[in-house]
Amino acid sequence: MNPPFALGSEHRFPPGSFARPDGLLAWGGDVHPDRLIEAYRNGIFPWYDEDSPILWWSPEPRGVLRPERVRFSKSLAASIRKQRFEVRADTAFEAVIAQCRADRRTGPPGSWINDDIVASLGELHQRAIAHSLEVYRSGVLVGGLYGLWINGVFCGESMFSAVPDASKTALVALAGWMRSEGHPLIDTQLLNPHLESMGAEPLPRAQFEMFLPAPKVPLERIDFRSIDWNGYLHRTHGN
Numbered sequence: 556m557n558p559p560f561a562l563g564s565e566h567r568f569p570p571g572s573f574a575r576p577d578g579l580l581a582w583g584g585d586v587h588p589d590r591l592i593e594a595y596r597n598g599i600f601p602w603y604d605e606d607s608p609i610l611w612w613s614p615e616p617r618g619v620l621r622p623e624r625v626r627f628s629k630s631l632a633a634s635i636r637k638q639r640f641e642v643r644a645d646t647a648f649e650a651v652i653a654q655c656r657a658d659r660r661t662g663p664p665g666s667w668i669n670d671d672i673v674a675s676l677g678e679l680h681q682r683a684i685a686h687s688l689e690v691y692r693s694g695v696l697v698g699g700l701y702g703l704w705i706n707g708v709f710c711g712e713s714m715f716s717a718v719p720d721a722s723k724t725a726l727v728a729l730a731g732w733m734r735s736e737g738h739p740l741i742d743t744q745l746l747n748p749h750l751e752s753m754g755a756e757p758l759p760r761a762q763f764e765m766f767l768p769a770p771k772v773p774l775e776r777i778d779f780r781s782i783d784w785n786g787y788l789h790r791t792h793g794n
Contacts, residue, residue, distance in 0.1 A: 562611070566590040571598050571613030571760055578614030585609070586671050588678045592774070595703050595710050598764050600744055603667050616757035618743040618750060620726075622734035625791075626754040627727055634720045635727070635788060640698075641691045642728045642788055644779035648680045651687040651699040655713035668713065679703065683776040688725040688784065698722045700729070702742075706768040706775050709733065710742040726753065728784045731791030740766050 560569045562584030574580040584590060586601060586609060594600060594611060603610040627635075634640065656668040679685035683704075690698035698721020700714035709729060714722035730741065743750050746757060768774065 559610075562609075566593045568594060568597055568599050568611065571764065574613040574615065574760075576615075578612045579610060580613045581611040582608045584611075586675050588675045588682070591675055591679065591703075592684065595705050596767060596770070596774075598760065598767055600710070600712075601667070601672070602744075605667075605669065612744075613760060614745060615760045617760055617763040618746040618755050619758045619763065620730065620741040620743055620750070620753065620755050622730040622738065622741065624754045624756075625727060625730040626752070627723060628752075631720050631723050631727070635724065639692055640721065640724045640788075642725060642784035643689045643691065644782060644784060645680070645686055646780065647689045647696055647699070648685070648687040648701065649677065650696055651689055651701050651715070652676060654696075654699065654715040654717070655701065658715040676701070683778070684774060686779045688729055688779075690721045690725050692718065692721070698725060700725045704775065704777060704779075706772065707738040708740045708742055708766050709738070711744070723753065724788065727791050728788040731787035732782055732784065734791070735787060 557575060559575065559579045560573070560581040562581050566587070566589050568581060571580060580599060598617070599611050599613045601609055602612050652668065652673055676685050685701065685703050687701040688699055689696055697718045698716040700711060700722055702709050702711040714725065716722040733741065743755050746755055
């Protein structure tokens with residue numbers, strides 16, 4: 556098995572096709588916001604723990620959710636019909652990050668959401684590249700997710716639920732908006748039974764990369780706060 560590439564100070568990555576069979580592409584470098592942008596533009600993401608160097612991944616195949624194929628259970632549909640939740644966006648970004656960081660069930664062993672990642676995500680949020688969807692019940696934050704918006708692809712990073720169905724509700728709202736606007740993919744990075752139960756599927760790396768912007772194409776900035784998430788949520792569950 557070939558060793559992964561060692562990154563230097565320049566914000567450059569080898570092609571994802573050079574990744575090892577387990578998806579590991581490179582190690583080292585830093586998580587500066589500009590490096591993160593370059594990584595996600597090329598279908599690469601960091602995933603590591605406190606005892607390892609920074610590891611960069613490009614799995615084959617990629618886990619994705621197509622917004623028009625998202626599935627949800629009868630119990631989740633019932634929760635939506637009862638309007639138990641209110642969905643907002645970019646009103647509690649730091650709180651969503653903190654909850655995901657505290658919830659070890661959402662990631663690999665050990666918390667890879669360290670202080671450096673948090674600081675870089677905060678800057679990307681200020682640039683309108685990183686976004687959160689928050690789910691409230693009776694005015695209390697009970698779930699949510701966050702990720703990066705890369706020109707029609709929402710690169711999901713992590714989610715949390717303090718009560719049943721909360722993070723799934725955020726995902727359904729996101730899928731409803733993306734389907735309505737013709738945005739093609741929610742990137743789940745990897746596959747697991749939870750995501751597969753909602754319709755996540757494998758996509759060959761080369762096909763996934765075709766949905767990403769060309770190098771000189773500027774990144775879109777979308778005002779997530781202005782979107783009627785609850786409208787999309789309730790329209791989606793009825794389709």
